[in-house]
Amino acid sequence: DKLFQGALVASLSIPWGETKADSDRGGYHLVWTRDLVQSATALLATGQTGTPLRALIWLAAIQRRDGSFPQNSWLNGTAYWSGLQLDQIAAPILLAWRLYKQGVAIGLFDPRVMIQRAAAYLILQGPVTGQDRWEENAGYSPSTLATVIAGLVCVAEACNEQRNTKLADFILVYADWLAAHIEEWTVTRQGDLVEGFPRHYIRINPTDPDAPDSHADPNTTMIQLANGGGLHPARNVVGGDFLHLVRLGIRSANDPIVCDSIEVIDRVLKHDLPRGPGWRRYNHDGYGQKDDGRAFDGTGAGRCWPILTGERGHYELAAGRDPLPFIKSLENFANQGGMISEQLWDAEDLQNGNMKRGSATGAAMPLCWSHAEYISLVRSRHDGVCFDRVEPAFQRYVVNPVQSRHEIWSLRHPLRRISRGKILRIILAAEGSIVWSTDDWASTNRSDTTHESGLNLFFADFPTAEWPAGSAFTFTSFWKRDQRWEGRNWQVSVQ
Numbered sequence: 001d002k003l004f005q006g007a008l009v010a011s012l013s014i015p016w017g018e019t020k021a022d023s024d025r026g027g028y029h030l031v032w033t034r035d036l037v038q039s040a041t042a043l044l045a046t047g048q049t050g051t052p053l054r055a056l057i058w059l060a061a062i063q064r065r066d067g068s069f070p071q072n073s074w075l076n077g078t079a080y081w082s083g084l085q086l087d088q089i090a091a092p093i094l095l096a097w098r099l100y101k102q103g104v105a106i107g108l109f110d111p112r113v114m115i116q117r118a119a120a121y122l123i124l125q126g127p128v129t130g131q132d133r134w135e136e137n138a139g140y141s142p143s144t145l146a147t148v149i150a151g152l153v154c155v156a157e158a159c160n161e162q163r164n165t166k167l168a169d170f171i172l173v174y175a176d177w178l179a180a181h182i183e184e185w186t187v188t189r190q191g192d193l194v195e196g197f198p199r200h201y202i203r204i205n206p207t208d209p210d211a212p213d214s215h216a217d218p219n220t221t222m223i224q225l226a227n228g229g230g231l232h233p234a235r236n237v238v239g240g241d242f243l244h245l246v247r248l249g250i251r252s253a254n255d256p257i258v259c260d261s262i263e264v265i266d267r268v269l270k271h272d273l274p275r276g277p278g279w280r281r282y283n284h285d286g287y288g289q290k291d292d293g294r295a296f297d298g299t300g301a302g303r304c305w306p307i308l309t310g311e312r313g314h315y316e317l318a319a320g321r322d323p324l325p326f327i328k329s330l331e332n333f334a335n336q337g338g339m340i341s342e343q344l345w346d347a348e349d350l351q352n353g354n355m356k357r358g359s360a361t362g363a364a365m366p367l368c369w370s371h372a373e374y375i376s377l378v379r380s381r382h383d384g385v386c387f388d389r390v391e392p393a394f395q396r397y398v399v400n401p402v403q404s405r406h407e408i409w410s411l412r413h414p415l416r417r418i419s420r421g422k423i424l425r426i427i428l429a430a431e432g433s434i435v436w437s438t439d440d441w442a443s444t445n446r447s448d449t450t451h452e453s454g455l456n457l458f459f460a461d462f463p464t465a466e467w468p469a470g471s472a473f474t475f476t477s478f479w480k481r482d483q484r485w486e487g488r489n490w491q492v493s494v495q
Contacts, residue, residue, distance in 0.1 A: 006054030007075045010035040011364040015342065016295040018362070028364050030072040030080055033059065034133060035369050037091040041098060042372035045379035045387050049104045056099060059092045060114040067121030071135070084130030084209070087144045089118050090151030097154035097390065112158065119155040120455035122148050123174050124429055125412055127185070128212040133241065134281060136226040138209035139234075140185035140216065142201050143241035149175050150248040153393040159454070167454035172396075173406050173425065179250060179397050180404035186242070187257055188235035190219045193268055193283075200261040201242035202234050203282045214413050227286030228299035239282035240265050240308055243315045247386050249394030253319035262315070271304050271346040273358035276329025278304025278344055279312065288343055289361040293350045296362070303343040303361055306333045310373030314386050323381050330374040333358075339366035340374065406461075409492065417493040420469050424462040424492065428477070434460050436475035438467050438494075467494050 001007040014020055014027035040055040062077035063069055069088055070079035096111040126148060132141040152175040159168035189199045205218040223234040242261055245251040251258055269280045281287075285302025289295065313326030334340045341360035349356050380387045396402055407418040409426045418424055426434060426449075434447045449458035462473065473492045478485050 001075045004058065004075045004077070006051065006056070006058030007031050007077075008036045008039045008051075008055060008368065009075070010072075010369065011342075011367050013364045013366070015364045016297075016362045019295045019297065026080075028367070030074060032072045033069045033088040034085070034091050035372075037095045038372040038376075039368045040095055041388065042375035044098055044102060045376050049099070049102065052095065052099060053104055053106060053109075056092065056095050056111060057109055059095070060109070060111065063092075063114055063117060065117075067117035067119070068125075069118075071131070083135060084125070085133065085135065085144070086122060086126055086129040087133055087141075087147040089121055089125075090147045093118055093151035093154050094147070094388075094390070097151075097158070100158070112162075115151075115155050115158065116454055119152055119171055120457055122152060123171075123427060123455065123457065124410060127178055127181075127413060128207055128209060130209040132204050134287075136287075137204050137206055137223060139204045139206040139221075139223075140218075141204045141241060142182065142186045143244040145178055145182055145186070146242075146244035146248045146250050149178050149250050149397075150390040150393045152178075153390055153396060157392045164454060167452065170452050170455070170459075173404075174408060174427075176396075176402055176404040177406050177408045182245065182250070183257060185216070186218060188218045191235050191238075191264065192233075193236055193238065194264045197260050197264050199257060200238065200264045201257065203237045203239035203241055205234055212413055214415050215417070225284050225286065227296075227302075229284040229286040232284060237282055237284060238265055238268055240269070240279055240311060243311050246318050247311070247314050247388050249386075249389045249391065250397050252398045253315060273304065273344060273346060275332035275358045276325070277309060277312070278306070278329075278346055278358075279308040280304055280346070281308070288363065289345065289355065291347065293352065293355045303363075304346045305343055306330055306340050306370045307367075307373045309333070310370075310377045313377045314380060314388070317377075317380055317384075318386055318389075323377055327374070327377055327381065330370075330377070335360060335365070340370035341365035342367040342370065409490075414490055415492055417495055418464065420467065420494050421465045424464055424473065426460050426462070426475075428458045430482075431458050431480045432477040433480065434475050434477055436462070436473060438471045438473055440472070441474065464494050469494060 009029050010032050011028035040052040044052045071081040071083040073079045093115045096115050129144045130138050133143050152171050156168040156171040185205050188202050191198045191200050205216050206221050206223045207213045207216045221234040224231050246253045268283050271278045280302050286299050288300045288303040290300045309329050313323035317323045342363035343361045345355045345361050376387050406425045407422045409415045432449050437444050447460045449460045471494045476486050476489045
């Protein structure tokens with residue numbers, strides 16, 4: 001936008017706009033943080049720096065005091081929808097990191113305040129996201145976790161370069177904890193979709209965002225899908241979201257679970273279209289053109305998305321293969337004007353001629369995210385490595401994997417059990433004294449929290465190696481500023 005420079009909308013179109021009344025103010029002519037970062041990153045991949053920098057400054061201007069960003073907003077920054085998506089909190093950190101690594105001069109603008117606020121929010125509110133990247137379900141999402149981990153590693157690297165190793169170490173403890181639990185939270189070992197492949201990533205492990213289950217089992221949880229998709233075992237709903245773990249450098253392309261998951265999504269979601277391969281977002285998806293060609297009206301059938309072809313191309317590059325066929329596919333998906341759509345018709349041609357296999361549906365066109373995916377893939381092939389890969393994360397979790405020594409407890413994510421030998425870290429938003437016992441209050445102990453000033457968070461560590469197996473760590477908090485007791489106890493079993 002020329003007035004609010006740096007504000008990049010998702011699309012100038014309204015999906016199935018022919019069915020919308022003038023009173024419907026929604027559509028894709030809004031700014032989504034995730035889509036903006038995708039577009040700005042693609043421009044950066046072409047060598048442009050002005051618009052990506054202005055985009056970062058615009059994001060800093062609309063960031064809330066708690067470190068969060070709106071789900072989407074108008075060009076002037078006024079929030080429109082109110083969903084919470086943790087990947088959209090982490091995405092601006094990645095943009096700031098990429099600008100820095102490209103050597104872009106930022107003038108008087110200092111992004112450290114923005115990225116540290118965002119990091120504090122991610123630590124306090126994670127790891128459960130209120131919405132996944134498709135804005136439909138809450139829970140443990142592999143793509144969200146990948147983005148959050150990569151973003152936190154970027155903040156830690158920035159702190160290290162400023163010689164603030166204490167803050168960097170604090171952030172990395174949390175990132176390492178997330179990385180250590182990815183499979184526990186998002187991998188099933190009881191999948192029924194493809195015979196011989198019961199172990200694979202699921203689309204999302206659902207849990208109530210207001211009262212998250214800190215030990216939600218991906219083998220048993222049930223997911224209610226949006227847009228009429230129905231209720232299903234979460235273990236049997238898959239998507240390509242886990243590919244972000246490879247793209248951003250959190251997991252190896254050759255990781256056995258990743259390879260098994262590739263096999264599953266190819267058999268469940270892949271469609272061989274006349275112009276190249278396509279993938280649907282997930283099975284039972286209801287966001288798309290109806291089977292008879294009518295417009296999506298709250299229910300429909302989710303179709304193939306060109307961006308998923310690009311994401312698969314990035315995976316193929318990470319796995320050591322040439323992504324050129326996927327680049328060509330994206331080019332073939334474009335219409336005569338060079339525009340790439342949000343979705344492609346992946347069924348047979350309709351007799352009335354309004355839907356042809358491999359051509360655009362009535363969804364958004366052009367979709368900036370689709371174009372950004374194409375540009376980023378072209379640049380990635382040129383470089384021989386994914387342009388989005390966060391090198392410090394790749395070194396930390398793939399090349400020389402670190403082991404997490406901590407388990408993290410927060411009010412947002414209260415653990416009920418930990419393994420003996422881990423360090424239990426309690427993280428709070430306010431200063432407190434932790435009063436605790438491991439012998440059912442026969443004796444009590446008091447531990448004051450330490451202030452991490454860079455994030456304005458408070459924490460206390462409790463080594464468990466000397467505690468008896470089977471014991472219970474029971475605790476409460478006295479809040480110093482308010483001079484009051486919490487009024488309840490929490491308990492963590494030591495196993």
